[in-house]
Amino acid sequence: MKTAKKILKRIGQGLGVILLLVGGFCAYVAVTPPRTYDPPVAPNIHVESTEARIQRGEVIAHLQCISCHADNNNRLTGKRLDELPAIFGKVYSRNITKDKEKGIGNWTDGQLIYFLRTGIRPNGTTAFMPQYNLMADEDMKSVVAWLRSDRFPVQASKTEAPPAEYSFVAKMLAWTILQPGDFPNQSIPMPDSTKPVAVGRYVATAVADCYGCHSADYLDLDKVHPERTKGYFAGGSKFTDEAGKTIFSANLTFDEQTGIGKKYTKEQFIRAVKTGVRPDGTIFRYPMVPRLSLSDREIAAIYDYLKTIPRLNNNIAQKQAEVQLAEK
Ligand code: HEC
Ligand code: HEC
Structure with a gap:
């Protein structure tokens, strides 16, 4: 009887410690900005711009980037993603035009590709955004060629969306299911176009x-x-x-x-x-x-x-x- 009580007490203490740890972790997540990492070493890639790549990049941008990044004037200066459930907080995408100050004009091709694959920015912060870890290298380069082109949506613009206000749930997701991906250590070929x-x-x-x-x-x-x-x-x-x-x-x-x-x-x-x-x-x-x-x-x-x-x-x-x- 006595030992049973002791064991129960022990379990109780153990649970208490776990709850404290979990509680402490939650508080930590709640007050800190979304998860950050050591600034990554981006691959040394230079994307050669060709008209074919720009056109292919535009196709992919229409499937992916534009719906989330285009403002009312169809420039990619960022906007509120209000179709996301409110439990994530107020999520805004960013300016990804060629502007050197407000956009991504200063990112290297390698930094862009690293970010698009893993979700980690050059400074180590993470973004609440899809990761394109399965996209073929050639398609990735096409996206970059399009971002660097003089097409209307990506022409330099200083307009900027407000910073995101992530909810606790969103931040918690960044620590659990929405973790950054690994940068692929092998090249990813395009599929065989005859199949x-x-x-x-x-x-x-x-x-x-x-x-x-x-x-x-x-x-x-x-x-x-x-x-x-x-x-x-x-x-x-x-x-x-x-x-x-x-x-x-x-x-x-x-x-x-x-x-x-x-x-x-x-x-x-x-x-x-x-x-x-x-x-x-x-x-x-x-x-x-x-x-x-x-x-x-x-x-x-x-x-x-x-x-x-x-x-x-x-x-x-x-x-x-x-x-x-x-x-x-
Ligand atoms: C952002 C989420 C999303 C993406 C991405 C998406 N779908 Fe859908 N899809 C939906 C939803 C939600 C419905 C149901 C729409 C409705 O009920 O009116 C749907 C419905 C459909 C239907 C109708 C099926 C039926 O039973 O009549 C087809 C076909 C379809 N999607 C194909 C695709 C294809 C192909 C792709 C990729 C090119 C795709 N979807 C990408 C969310 C998505
Ligand atoms: C589902 C919506 C969504 C899609 C699709 C999307 N993005 Fe994003 N993107 C975001 C959001 C939201 C942020 C800001 C996230 C944050 O601050 O946490 C972001 C951030 C970025 C950033 C970082 C910019 C900065 O200054 O920090 C780049 C670069 C970027 N996106 C490029 C792209 C490209 C290129 C595509 C298409 C291949 C794309 N995004 C598709 C939502 C999206």
Whole structure:
């Protein structure tokens, strides 16, 4: 009896210590700015600018950078990301025009690539932004060539968005799931352009990030091996549409009942992804915006790839109906 009490007391003390430690850590996270690291040694890369690279970079910028960085005048001076759930705080993207003071005009090509791959800035601070760790070296260079070009959105501008005010939750995420990635220690080649499935896999994961939204949870991705992500392409990740209603991403596997196998022919899929309109005339809701800059070939390749991945049964329509009832 006595020993049992002693043991319980011991456990109690142990728990107390753990709680104190956890509490102390939380307080630390709450009062410090987002996580920082030692300033990284950026690779020594010089990107040669060619018109082909600038054009390819523009395609990728339309898929990725512009939606988050463009102000009302379509210049990449940064803006409030108000579609992010309020629990993250007030998140603002930054000025990434060629301006040397307010933008990234003073970053080296290597520093830019290091940041885009890992999320760590030249000074060691981290950014609440996607990491492009799977993108091929050549595509990465195209992005940099575009950022350095004289295209309108990146022309030097001194306009600046206010600094972000991250919530405790956002900072906590930076210490846990949203940690910076490793800089790849091998070169990443472009997929073999004669193999549609390989091209589709590449576009759907490394460039257009379809899997990031179309798996079970966009905060719980396997960024190194996308295929190992929970509910890979079976949809169900939660978003807020423009009316503030909860919506779920769609199941894009070829599951016969709940996926797209029977819903879309390849031609219908291409048209829907490009225009944002389903074969039955209904319109995709935000954040599923039309992907105008993807070529028909690339979207067809995504379709071919989706056909090859495991078919998962996940009834999104039913989930959506349940939430709608609850939100009424
Ligand atoms: C989902 C939204 C989102 C996307 C997509 C995105 N960014 Fe960002 N980016 C941000 C936010 C937010 C910040 C600021 C983060 C912070 O301060 O913590 C940022 C910061 C940056 C910075 C650091 C600038 C500085 O001065 O600190 C660079 C460089 C950058 N982004 C470039 C890009 C490029 C290039 C792309 C496209 C390949 C891109 N971003 C795509 C949201 C995004
Ligand atoms: C920012 C998150 C996000 C990204 C990135 C994204 N999607 Fe979506 N997608 C959604 C959401 C949310 C829906 C559900 C829209 C609705 O219910 O109206 C959706 C719906 C769809 C649908 C409709 C499926 C159906 O059952 O009718 C297709 C097709 C689709 N997405 C394809 C893609 C492809 C291909 C990509 C990559 C090029 C992609 N999506 C990238 C969030 C995203």
